[in-house]
Amino acid sequence: MKILVVGSGGRCHAIVEAIARSPKASKIYAAPGNAGIAQLAECVAIKDTDVEALVEFAKNNGVELTVVGPEAALAVGIVDRFREEGLAIFGPTKAATEIESSKDFAKRLMVKYDVPTAAYATFSNYDEALAYVRRGSLPTVLKYDGLAAGKGVVIATTMEEAEATLRDMLLDTRFGEGRVVIEEFLTGEEFSLMCFVAGNKICPMPVAQDHKRAYDNDEGPNTGGMGAYTELPFITAEDHDYAMRNIMQRVADAMVEEGTPFTGVLYGGLMKTPQGIKVIEFNARFGDPETEVVLPRLKSDAVDLFMDVACGREPKAEWSDRATLGIVLASKGYPGSYDKGAVIRGTENVESKIYHMGTALKDGELVTAGGRVMIVVAEATTLREAQQKAEADVKRIECDNLFHRTDIGAKAFK
Ligand code: AMP
Ligand code: GLY
Numbered sequence: 001m002k003i004l005v006v007g008s009g010g011r012c013h014a015i016v017e018a019i020a021r022s023p024k025a026s027k028i029y030a031a032p033g034n035a036g037i038a039q040l041a042e043c044v045a046i047k048d049t050d051v052e053a054l055v056e057f058a059k060n061n062g063v064e065l066t067v068v069g070p071e072a073a074l075a076v077g078i079v080d081r082f083r084e085e086g087l088a089i090f091g092p093t094k095a096a097t098e099i100e101s102s103k104d105f106a107k108r109l110m111v112k113y114d115v116p117t118a119a120y121a122t123f124s125n126y127d128e129a130l131a132y133v134r135r136g137s138l139p140t141v142l143k144y145d146g147l148a149a150g151k152g153v154v155i156a157t158t159m160e161e162a163e164a165t166l167r168d169m170l171l172d173t174r175f176g177e178g179r180v181v182i183e184e185f186l187t188g189e190e191f192s193l194m195c196f197v198a199g200n201k202i203c204p205m206p207v208a209q210d211h212k213r214a215y216d217n218d219e220g221p222n223t224g225g226m227g228a229y230t231e232l233p234f235i236t237a238e239d240h241d242y243a244m245r246n247i248m249q250r251v252a253d254a255m256v257e258e259g260t261p262f263t264g265v266l267y268g269g270l271m272k273t274p275q276g277i278k279v280i281e282f283n284a285r286f287g288d289p290e291t292e293v294v295l296p297r298l299k300s301d302a303v304d305l306f307m308d309v310a311c312g313r314e315p316k317a318e319w320s321d322r323a324t325l326g327i328v329l330a331s332k333g334y335p336g337s338y339d340k341g342a343v344i345r346g347t348e349n350v351e352s353k354i355y356h357m358g359t360a361l362k363d364g365e366l367v368t369a370g371g372r373v374m375i376v377v378a379e380a381t382t383l384r385e386a387q388q389k390a391e392a393d394v395k396r397i398e399c400d401n402l403f404h405r406t407d408i409g410a411k412a413f414k
Contacts, residue, residue: 019067115247122182188273223335322386331368
């Protein structure tokens with residue numbers, strides 16, 4: 001079978017590798033892919049959001065299944081267009097992607113279907129939003145809901161900060177009109193529960209934990225994720241059952257009920273609070289870097305699994321019971337500005353898996369080409385061993401412009 005994977009980062013590399021393990025994959029294309037993915041797939045220079053070019057490519061090259069990594073491609077309706085053309089594709093429709101792209105949509109759905117999440121209110125008017133914040137307590141969580149990406153989530157600890165944030169989100173209309181979702185501040189351990197979803201049929205992946213802050217001890221700015229691991233000792237079987245029943249299955253059913261059935265990966269960003277497990281956010285796709293530590297444990301045939309989901313059949317997956325732990329190597333300066341083009345040596349001495357995030361080949365040498373450059377993923381019987389292996393392998397990679405966190409997985413050992 002000829003398969004096209006849309007995307008370019010470490011997540012996409014892990015998806016391509018899982019597909020490459022299947023005897024059913026005769027040819028893998030990646031659009032646009034990267035230097036690491038190029039070892040397993042033919043990279044084609046088409047942007048992930050150039051839907052018409054991707055449709056053309058799939059038709060002209062006899063692609064029988066397309067798997068989508070990034071949200072941007074889903075949000076512009078890649079799945080709808082492929083389906084119109086009768087092409088099999090793994091991912092949610094544009095309407096179903098709203099569970100990620102619109103925070104207000106996700107919140108309304110959760111309230112309507114009694115899915116546990118932080119209390120909230122949505123505002124487009126600055127004065128009303130400010131009055132609401134003044135009536136509530138601090139810290140307060142302010143989430144921008146609109147077309148302008150990047151304003152993101154602000155956890156305001158003072159009234160001055162809340163006011164300034166609201167002004168920026170609601171009064172500065174440079175990016176167009178936006179709304180703000182104001183949420184109750186929750187505390188607890190965060191974890192990621194991804195499920196394969198085909199309508200109301202769902203199948204969980206191993207629970208993982210991301211590390212979003214740039215530096216050790218969760219200090220520094222938010223990033224695209226500096227590392228991840230599976231499994232999480234503080235998430236019990238009861239927690240898992242609860243989250244599957246009251247969150248993931250309920251949302252899958254709700255999406256069917258609402259006339260926007262979900263197909264693909266539903267990512268629950270969850271928090272184990274003193275009041276029980278609650279939803280922080282949903283994503284409509286594989287998480288990054290969670291996918292890089294989850295898919296290596298997939299024992300089932302990835303092509304069958306993705307095809308079942310794409311065709312609306314019940315997804316079934318078996319997982320190895322190995323622990324996995326991944327450490328991201330990022331360019332110094334990331335998530336701020338950073339230099340590119342630093343030579344990377346020593347990857348051939350690494351025993352763990354390496355998934356490329358932002359690399360390129362220059363004059364035959366591997367060089368840095370992005371903020372997050374690669375993730376080193378170790379597998380072992382225990383998480384401790386996986387951590388030691390990953391750390392040892394990271395030291396084997398020589399490059400003078402990379403840094404990494406040294407505490408990935410630390411919360412599992414508390
Ligand atoms: P989001 O983009 O919704 O995932 O938010 C980014 C990060 O902000 C999350 O990973 C949490 O660490 C934090 N966060 C979001 N919502 C809340 C909340 N209601 N309470 C506490 N922390 C939150
Ligand atoms: N790991 C968080 C995300 O994929 O959005």
